[in-house]
Amino acid sequence: MARLLIRALHIILMAIIAHTVAAQDTVLTGYVLELNSGEPLPYVEIKNLNTGKLAESSADGKFTIPVKKNERLQFEYPGYRTDTLVVIEFDIKRVYMTPDGSAIQIDEVQIQAMTDSRLATEIERARKEGQVAETSQHRGGLRLSPSRWLGQEGRQARLRYRLLLAEQERRKIDARxxxxxxxxxxxxxxxxxxxxxxxxxxxxxxxxxxxxxxxxxxxxxxxxxxxxxxxxxxxxxxxxxxxxx
Structure with a gap:
């Protein structure tokens, strides 16, 4: 009788441990790549649609994000189709994004054609737009607009800012x-x-x-x-x- 009780308790304990492990977040690692060229895509926004947690791909396309099995991840980047991924395993993922035919507001060739003074002006403008702040009529000053921050306008401004800043840094390096x-x-x-x-x-x-x-x-x-x-x-x-x- 004692042996049966111990065995039953062991089974219950193992079930509790398995449930606890299954409920914990696992960090998923992957890379976001451009479908046609296979080149890495930086600054892609990755969102866990079940928890709302956000991540962003780095310069080499790499991302990490907490996720549980069967949760959905959304990949969004200006000028590319929004894609989703259902996580069923935790090996390294490679996500390929497809251009949607729309153009972002500024491209690399346009940036390279700017004078240094124009580049500095555009960087400051993009920085301010990327903050997506608006004037408060009731309390004065500025307040953050979450809807605009998370919207297409805010994302495009932040991407433009990064592209402009990268060009400014490239010129500083090329000068020496x-x-x-x-x-x-x-x-x-x-x-x-x-x-x-x-x-x-x-x-x-x-x-x-x-x-x-x-x-x-x-x-x-x-x-x-x-x-x-x-x-x-x-x-x-x-x-x-x-x-x-």
Whole structure:
């Protein structure tokens, strides 16, 4: 009798543990990619439709979000069809998004054609629009408008702000990390020069704190690493294609 009671209690305990584990959130990891090119899509909004929890894909398309089995995730990005995913397993997901034919308000080519002063003006404008604040007639000052923040207008403004800011940072890097600066301390030319400058492009934060001697040392150190790359590793470097403004 005692054995039967112990066995019954064991079964009940295991059932409680299984139920508790099933009820807990699991962090799902995945990547959001563009269907046609296979390139990663940054700043995609991922929403758990069951809990309302939000996440956003990073520069390499990666995202993580708490989710339970059988919950639905929604993927939304301006200019692409909104997609949903039912989570039935927790292996790494690759979600491919399809363009819907609509255009965002500003594209990379337009940004590159801007003067530096116009770019700075557009960054400030997009920053303010991305905050999506409006004047309160009753209490004065500004208040956040949740409906506009979560709406298409707010998302487009924030995406535009990120694109503009990325172009401003690119220009800051290009102003100092030039082919002439690299060729002054290395024998690199032609395609090898492009591969090196793509692979070892410094961050804007590093350049903001670095003087010319720091930059030269950085180039020499990274050139030494570049020489050690195998042909396969060099072949995997993707040189960005840019249209001339």
């Amino acid at each position: 990390f030039t082919p002439e600066a690299v060729m002054a301390v290395t024998p690199l030319k032609g395609e090898e020069l492009e591969l090196y400058m793509t692979k070892y492009r410094p961050t804007v934060e590093f350049l903001a704190a670095a003087d010319e001697s720091d930059l030269r040392l950085y180039i020499m150190d990274t050139y030494a690493k570049f020489k050690e790359l195998t042909p396969k590793q060099r072949a995997e470097i993707k040189i960005p294609k840019r249209d001339n403004p």
